[in-house]
Amino acid sequence: MKGMTTVQDSSKISPFLVLYLIVSTQVGVGVLGFQKYIVEGMGYDAWMAIILAGLIVHLYIYMIYSIMRKADMDIIELNHVLFGKWIGNLINLVFILYLLILSLTVLRTYIEVVQVWMFRNLNTWIIAFFILLLVLFVIKGGFRSVVGICFLSVLLPSFLILTLYFPLQFAHFGNLLPIGDFTMKELVISTRNMVLSYLGFELLFFFYPFIKNGEKSQKWAHLGNFVTVSIYLVIGIVSFAYFAEPYIKEAEWATLTLWKVVELPFLARFEYIGVTTWLFIILPILCLWLWAASRGVKHMIPKLKQKRILYIMVAVILVSSGLFQTREEISFLNTLSSRVGFYFLGFYIPLLYIIMLVKKEVRKS
Amino acid sequence: MKRLAILSISTLLFLTSCFLQEEIVDDISMVTVIGFDKGEGEKILATINVPFHQSNIEVINKTYQTEAVFTKDATDIGTSKSDTPMVIAQNEVLIFSKELAEENLMDYLDSYQRDPSISTRLFVAVAEDKSAPLIARNNSINQDIGVLIGKMFRNNIERNFLPQTNLHLFLYDYYQPGRDPFLPIISKDEEQYQVKGISFFKGATYKGEIEFGYETMVFRQLRESFSHGAYTFETKDQEWASIQNVSSKKSVDVVLPPGEKPTIKINVKMNGFLREYSGEKIEEKTIKEISKQMEDSIKEKSTELLGMFEEWGVDPLGLGNEIRKNKRGWKEKEWEPIYEKVNVDVNINVTIKETGVTS
Structure with missing residues (x-):
């Protein structure tokens, strides 16, 4: 077993790249429409939930680092060691399925956005095929090329933040007043819904062994999460100032609707640029998650080749992406993946943390 | 893998027209302004303007009149009368007759609000009386009248006493609790358009109006x-x-x-x-x-x-x-x-x- 999980130095990455990995997995299709879900509870006080949920994620990142530092192996193996062969494998299976469902959700939701905002009669399978082909291409280059895509996907679309200038022309910051008009229950609802938008940091479990001097990357991971929180906070506050509250509660993609007011002398509709640039944002997510899932399976069943597993996974996602057609079905997919993520990670990470605190030493089997 | 990639990219290039509907500017009728009036029974009467750009700089405005139940039907029926499909994505101005405004404008604006192709900078206006005469019979105007009216509104917002208005602001005032929307009133004198005043709404129902000039100036100052x-x-x-x-x-x-x-x-x-x-x-x-x-x-x-x-x-x-x-x-x-x-x-x-x- 031991030889399987040690990673060669040549395929490791510098600690500071963890910043880009964290930001690129956390910022996905969620940004396009998270406002509706967090406003559900606290109304326009929800910007507090954005910060609070960010702090909770900081805590989780801290826990993951404590676990991984002590374990010095990746999560698949750790589950074997801690929970035994059967239960450990079961947890691994859930983890991998979760990654696959998330990838499917991100892919299908992005395609839905393209279909609604740009090309109504675009066939799901055709666009999914080309996106997944690109994903395969990237993953084939190994983990380092996946990280390269993550790096680009943070830098290239960052110009999109400038477009917030246009809605700011019509901003009513008075919307945020009065501050603190909420109950405890509403706070919990908003914070829970917001944490879902931050999911993606759990990938640390998989790529930790790939970081040179893993311990040193913790500050970069926290910084990455801080960047994500800032992005969400800025977009959240601008959209709260721009839209009326009853409107945002119905708005499916509030961030995209913000772009409907962008007007440039040489470009009438900015959404076309925005939605196409968004491919850069979802691409690293798909790459990283599918890479992690295929690597996970390879560890569970060492006989299989990672490439084979990857092909099968991509084929499954390609076929199933076309099976979700209506808004309700896609919405169901989103709810499903976020529920699974929330409960699974919400209990699993603290549990693992406590076990690792109690155990003095973790020995490889 | 490399060969596969090259193959798929080249097929992608050939496939573009197979799974996408092309909309080339020369092959569509770009609607720039639509006026809505009350039609027979439940129906509404839409007056649709489509500019045709000539090879010199002149523009011929072609108008179509259709009767339909919904606002979007109106352009669909319009398509059956025109030689190229009508597309409303570049719509600049929507005009409603006062009669319709007295009912509930949200019945008509809702489909515009949900259409992703519509810019929220779209101007919505109320006609002094009926909207059809504003748009039809514009033979002597050799400019795109949608753009013309849009520019007139923008001009009045930037240099005059028309408070900031567009579809987004209307929706904001409509949805925000404790606020009510307003819309500009447009009229046409001979061949000249002008802002006649401002109409006020409760919800999306017309309640009253003030005259353009001193009244709108004071209103804008207060707003x-x-x-x-x-x-x-x-x-x-x-x-x-x-x-x-x-x-x-x-x-x-x-x-x-x-x-x-x-x-x-x-x-x-x-x-x-x-x-x-x-x-x-x-x-x-x-x-x-x-x-x-x-x-x-x-x-x-x-x-x-x-x-x-x-x-x-x-x-x-x-x-x-x-x-x-x-x-x-x-x-x-x-x-x-x-x-x-x-x-x-x-x-x-x-x-x-x-x-x-x-x-």
Whole structure:
């Protein structure tokens, strides 16, 4: 077993790249429409939930680092060691399925956005095929090329933040007043819904062994999460100032609707640029998650080749992406993946943390 | 893998027209303005304008009239009459007849609000009477009339007394609790379009209107800060003074004394520039006199406007919203009618800064 999980130095990455990995997995299709879900509870006080949920994620990142530092192996193996062969494998299976469902959700939701905002009669399978082909291409280059895509996907679309200038022309910051008009229950609802938008940091479990001097990357991971929180906070506050509250509660993609007011002398509709640039944002997510899932399976069943597993996974996602057609079905997919993520990670990470605190030493089997 | 990639990319290039519907500017009818009137029975009568750009710079405006149940049907039926499919993504202006505005505009605007291809900078206006005559029979105008009307509105917002308006702001005022929307009124005289006034809505139902000019200027001052426009008025000594607005700043203070009626103070600070005066000499005293009189006249007009708003039961200044900002657990129902529940105090401060240079 031991030889399987040690990673060669040549395929490791510098600690500071963890910043880009964290930001690129956390910022996905969620940004396009998270406002509706967090406003559900606290109304326009929800910007507090954005910060609070960010702090909770900081805590989780801290826990993951404590676990991984002590374990010095990746999560698949750790589950074997801690929970035994059967239960450990079961947890691994859930983890991998979760990654696959998330990838499917991100892919299908992005395609839905393209279909609604740009090309109504675009066939799901055709666009999914080309996106997944690109994903395969990237993953084939190994983990380092996946990280390269993550790096680009943070830098290239960052110009999109400038477009917030246009809605700011019509901003009513008075919307945020009065501050603190909420109950405890509403706070919990908003914070829970917001944490879902931050999911993606759990990938640390998989790529930790790939970081040179893993311990040193913790500050970069926290910084990455801080960047994500800032992005969400800025977009959240601008959209709260721009839209009326009853409107945002119905708005499916509030961030995209913000772009409907962008007007440039040489470009009438900015959404076309925005939605196409968004491919850069979802691409690293798909790459990283599918890479992690295929690597996970390879560890569970060492006989299989990672490439084979990857092909099968991509084929499954390609076929199933076309099976979700209506808004309700896609919405169901989103709810499903976020529920699974929330409960699974919400209990699993603290549990693992406590076990690792109690155990003095973790020995490889 | 490399071969596969090259193959798939090349097929992608060949496939583009197979799974996408192309919309090339020359092959579609780009609708720039639509006017809606009441049609037979439940139906609405749509007057659709499509500009055709000629090889010289001239534009021929072609109008289609269709009757349909829904607003989007109207363009679909229009497609059957025109040689190329009608596309509304570049729509600049929507005009509704007053008759429709008196019912509920949201019935018609809802499909526009949900259409991703529509810009929220779209202008929505109410016709002085019917909207069809505004759009049809425009043979002598050799410009795209959608663009023309859109520019006219923009011009009036940037340089005159039309408060900021577009689809987004209408929707914002419509949805925001404690605020009511307004829309500009458009009319056509001979071949010239003009902003006739501003109409006020409760929800999306027309309630009343004010005239363009002094009334809309005072309304704009009470509603938002802006920095342009000029107004000429008669002073007490039967002289005329023309004042250019350099900046008009609005701020609101809400005083909520416990157990008493709250007061909303709307403060308007206007800096002006005396452009012309028909009197003999301008002394410091006259300038003070003129600004005092201007203050009084704006104040008088604002009281009059607030009286009208109360009568119509509309709240275009967002007074209810001002209370909401300052009171936790605010409920819209408890504060209606707003004009009975609060005192509104308008403070106008006019400063005339310059009188021009003598050379």
